[in-house]
Amino acid sequence: MLTAMKKDITGKITRGTQRTLDAFFDAMTALLQAKSFADISVNELCERAGYPRATFYNYFEDRDDLLNYCWIALSKQADLADLASTDPEHRVDTALDAMADLLESHASRLAVILKNNPPEGPMFASLRSFIERQAREIIRTCIDRDRFTLPVDLIADHYANTVMLVLDWAYLRGHPLTREQLHDYVHTLLRGVEAA
Template structure:
């Protein structure tokens, strides 16, 4: 992404980034990702195409920003106070609620994009990276010699597997049931 998200954005930059993200989300409800063009995003945003390119390399970059913006809504800034196993649970629950709250967007995405298409792959890859950061905090002082990175990859893949199963494959389950599935797959004890 051209815009540096590590620095505090100005009000104008925040407004512009949010406008492009909201426009992308509105378009995703009505059409496939592959059929959305940068021209259409700029036109619907009522911003110049050149402004789009000041912030993003292409529409794929904007999709990643949309995932980033969604991930900011689950506020894991306070993660230091959680033990790693608790953090996995908190992250799963918050991500479940985030996806649940964005039902219209997810319905549109599912309706117009294939489950193994670019958009959902982008979503999975982004959130796997976020979960991997959290899961990598697990120390390897376990009774096994499994490398900690492999453990982190296992946790992040399982979390995303359960969430994708719940939200992208029309398996209507509540949070408690989804958590029970996760718990059984990961053998997490509260």
């Protein structure tokens, strides 16, 4: 699910629009590797992207809007195949693997960005919020409704928060886990720590 942006990117995008979006994406990711998100100005983004401020504001409301677009662009790289056709007992694992693959494929860039942007800061708060929304939407569409008596939205929130908690622990807070451990942690937390 794409979140609302100033520029509608849900339909067909022209090559010119894609070039502009790519330039601002590249500018943001390059600057995040050099400094804190809080210290990045719209002027710097425009200078780095090679576009005037007017163009920036034609596409984005503000820096946060561009950052959200960056998460959208990265999430398109995740292989979130048709989860509804996956067996119910494997759906959370499939979504978890897709999100972990995405984070791992950008591990070196993420490590540099972490040096300038602490996990408690606004940049990672934005990333966490985006991943939680994505996970919630993915899980909401693939929950086996017959297995639960609780409301689907509540179950989706619980699953998404658990997946995000483990991804955050492993990839953003520096507690490396094998893929098997990643799955074990999520399933243990979903069963309840008392049952483990």
